[in-house]
Amino acid sequence: MTDLLTTEEYKAIAKGLSLPTQAFIDGAFRPAISGATFDSINPATGEVLAQIAACDGADVDFAVQKARDAFEDGRWSRLHPSERKEALIRLAKLMKRNARELAVMESLDSGKTIYDCETVDVPETIHCLTWHAELIDKIYDQVAPASDDHIAMIVREPVGVVGLVLPWNFPLLMLAWKIGPALAAGCSVIVKPAQETSLTALRLAELAMEAGIPSGVFNVLPGGGADVGEPLGRHMDVDMVSFTGSTATGRRFLSYAGESNLKEITLEMGGKNPAIVLDDAENLDRVAAHIVNGAFWNMGENCSAASRLIVQKGVKDALIDRIIAHAREWPMGDPLDPVNRVGALVSPAHFAKVCSYLEDGPKILMGGAAENGFVEPTVLEVDQNAKQAREEIFGPVLSVLTVDSFDQAIALANNTEYGLAASIFTANVKRAIRGARAVRAGTVTVNSFGEGDISTPFGGFKQSGFGGRDNGIHAHDQYTQLKTIWVDLSDDSDEAVD
């Protein structure tokens, strides 16, 4: 466990930070070709932190050309996997050495609490990079069954030049989920961070250079979605895009690919994740603690947040009492104060979006206060047709729906366009397994919420996901393609002559 500092000590670190402001292309920081910049703002204070290069299509063309050169000459893609492993492990070690600075930068840029940045975002990013690095020289190619006259090898090759389009909710961690397997596989990457949170990706690219990852292999282009994301999605020389963000933007990437070079697309998108609590659930206090953590951790700015509580009516009142008691233990305020568990939402626009779900008369069971970018953990009682029960709010808001039976709970859980995560709390093993199978979601947890690990695939069913999985050995499938190589072994003297 990291030793946390005092607020004053974090503020002193924040004051001394040297923030990256330029794009990172071909091993060097550069201004945008147009010279344009945008303001990077601390959402907790409104302070302008830095003016960052606002890249556009010209920068994308330049970066793709450099990434292509790097890929084709093999300076990274054709290294022995163990050499890529060593470089990625050096990067993870450099991150560890700079962990505190990265945690403070992440907190300032995103509004996330320093507690989470220190204990989850930074250490999990380091762990993720190390895990994929350690994996890469342990993956074997295959030989297919064939006659004695042939050998058929099935080999994995890196996909090539890859665009990684990132969200703002876990800037470092989502970067690691993608660069870990992509760089380990030998791809060259062009990272497009969300405009709200570009700082740590730029700093990581600098550390990657220091770790010996060759120029042109790890590029970062800050800028807007329409200016950088779309040109990447439409580029004829980008082989693949891996995207995390909203379903609406994910859908656009499928169009970009269809209208350009049919590049591969993987999409990790939104969720409206149900936590089902049945009448026979044991230890309601523990259940409540899981649900509070699932709903309010990271201010609910989490695609796998427990945003819908589907509770059987026999335990509803007792559970809600306990949820409210646990949620009161989540202090909200200055993200750089290590006692706080709830920080600021990422931007004024997102704050306004979350606040819009607190209006229009939902029954507020707890919370509901919202001011200057901060929204209190809130519990709403809603009808299944209410927008709070159907739409992804992406804030610290839990919508409660009451049901009479197991079957009704499962039907309601599946009554959504999303299918990312779900949980079911019950003491009955048969109902737990039947429920886990019946819910259409990429991850289902039983008697807990949000169990996840770098070793297990993460991704969604339905409109939550498309084309691949992050995490686990399965993530490498995204960034490699299979090639079959047939070799004729027949002895010339035996060859049939037609």
Ligand SMILES: NC(=O)C1=CN([C@@H]2O[C@H](COP(=O)(O)OP(=O)(O)OC[C@H]3O[C@@H](n4cnc5c(N)ncnc54)[C@H](OP(=O)(O)O)[C@@H]3O)[C@@H](O)[C@H]2O)C=CC1
């Ligand atoms: N699954 C998840 O983890 C996430 C889900 N969301 C959901 O999406 C909602 C909206 O958040 P938002 O930030 O707008 O999410 P987006 O999906 O719009 O943003 C994700 C990434 O896509 C980029 N992007 C945006 N528009 C385009 C475009 N037209 N073409 C190419 N790339 C584009 C963004 O760039 P930029 O923002 O810099 O313009 C960002 O880098 C949230 O309220 C939440 O419900 C949001 C983030 C993460």
Ligand SMILES: CCCCCC/C=C/C(=O)O
């Ligand atoms: C330490 C595990 C953090 C998991 C967060 C997953 C969120 C993904 C997303 O919002 O896209």
